[in-house]
Amino acid sequence: MDTGDPIAVTPEPPYYAVIFTSLLSPDTEGYGEAADRMFELVKGMPGYLGAEHARDGVGITVAYFRDEEAIAAWREHPEHAEVRARGRKQWYDAFELRIARVERAYGFRRSEVD
Amino acid sequence: MDTGDPIAVTPEPPYYAVIFTSLLSPDTEGYGEAADRMFELVKGMPGYLGAEHARDGVGITVAYFRDEEAIAAWREHPEHAEVRARGRKQWYDAFELRIARVERAYGFRRSEVD
Numbered sequence: 001m002d003t004g005d006p007i008a009v010t011p012e013p014p015y016y017a018v019i020f021t022s023l024l025s026p027d028t029e030g031y032g033e034a035a036d037r038m039f040e041l042v043k044g045m046p047g048y049l050g051a052e053h054a055r056d057g058v059g060i061t062v063a064y065f066r067d068e069e070a071i072a073a074w075r076e077h078p079e080h081a082e083v084r085a086r087g088r089k090q091w092y093d094a095f096e097l098r099i100a101r102v103e104r105a106y107g108f109r110r111s112e113v114d
Numbered sequence: 115m116d117t118g119d120p121i122a123v124t125p126e127p128p129y130y131a132v133i134f135t136s137l138l139s140p141d142t143e144g145y146g147e148a149a150d151r152m153f154e155l156v157k158g159m160p161g162y163l164g165a166e167h168a169r170d171g172v173g174i175t176v177a178y179f180r181d182e183e184a185i186a187a188w189r190e191h192p193e194h195a196e197v198r199a200r201g202r203k204q205w206y207d208a209f210e211l212r213i214a215r216v217e218r219a220y221g222f223r224r225s226e227v228d
Contacts (some may be wrong), residue, residue, distance in 0.1 A: 006172035007210050008136045017133060017214050019176055021121045021166050027222065054168040058120035060135055060176060061135050072129045088222055096121050096221045099215035100131050108202055110139065 001035045001053060003061075004043070008050030010064050013102045015049060016071055020061045022095035031091045034083050044072050064102070069097065115149045117175075118157070122164030124178050127216045129163060130173060130185055134175045136209035145205045148197050159188050178216070185213065 024031070042048050042063065047070025051063040065071045073081060087095075124127040138145070156162050156177065161184025179185045188194060201209075 006137060007208055010210075013212075017131070017212065019133065019216075021129060021176070023120060046191075051176055052172060054170050054172050054174045056168050056170055058166060058168050060166055060168045060174040062174060062176070064139075086207070092222060092224070094121055094223045096124075096219060097123075098127075098131065099214045100216040100220045101210045102214040105210060105212045106225070107208070108206060109208045110206070 001032065001039055003039055003051040003053045005050065006052065007107075008052050008062075008064055010049050010102075010105065013105050015102050016065045016067060017100045018063045018065065018071060019098040019100060020059075020095060021098075022059045023060075023093045024092055025093045026057065026098075027090050029090075030086075034091075036082060038080060041077065041079060042074055045077070046070060049050070050075070068085050068099075077103070115145065115153055117167045119151055119164065120166065121221075122166050122176075122178055124163050124216075124219065127219050129216050130179045130181060131214045131216050132177045132179065133212040133214060134173075134177070134209060135212075136175075137171075137207045138173065139205055139207045143150055143204075144200075148200070148205075149196045152194060152197060155191065155193060156188055156216060159191070160184060162188070182213075197199040 046067035047062035049066060053061045124167045161180035163178035163180060165175060
């Protein structure tokens with residue numbers, strides 16, 4: 001799924017991170033399409049800053065938002081709510097969702113130091 | 115690398131998350147061994163709560179700690195400091211490190227609802 005930049009380009013903290021760690025069930029029919037659609041939708045949400053995703057066995061998605069209001073608005077998006085319900089019913093054996101306030105950040109890019 | 119449970123079992127918030135997102139350079143010699151050693155070491159640090167890791171292209175490691183003091187102690191571990199320096203020199207083309215305070219968390223396990 002395409003989250004944009006593999007390492008999200010985010011502003012100076014503070015901002016928020018939604019950390020979603022998951023194990024898929026054997027029944028992933030429709031999962032890839034739904035995930036792509038969710039990234040497409042969330043990109044249009046006010047206050048969305050970017051996201052990162054990797055899966056090998058466990059999947060980790062970290063989505064960044066300007067504030068709690070932006071997270072709440074995304075949570076309430078009807079299509080997102082529908083997909084979350086399908087996730088619990090079909091795609092996930094387990095997940096943990098954590099809402100965290102990013103307080104400090106530090107980046108490194110090799111091109112900057114060569 | 116073995117982070118223990120694929121989805122970290124963490125206490126009730128608040129606690130802290132260190133979100134480390136990275137792109138590897140072509141020269142990964144020694145990287146796997148060093149990463150394994152870091153997970154082995156961090157497990158012995160007071161206030162360490164668990165970690166999650168996935169890589170496909172981009173790598174995401176989220177390590178959880180009780181408080182900022184626990185993060186600072188891990189940062190100051192001499193072997194960890196040495197490995198970080200080698201990471202910037204050899205293994206990483208880019209990374210972003212974010213320190214975040216987990217404020218809310220919600221989990222789902224299929225076995226609980228069947």
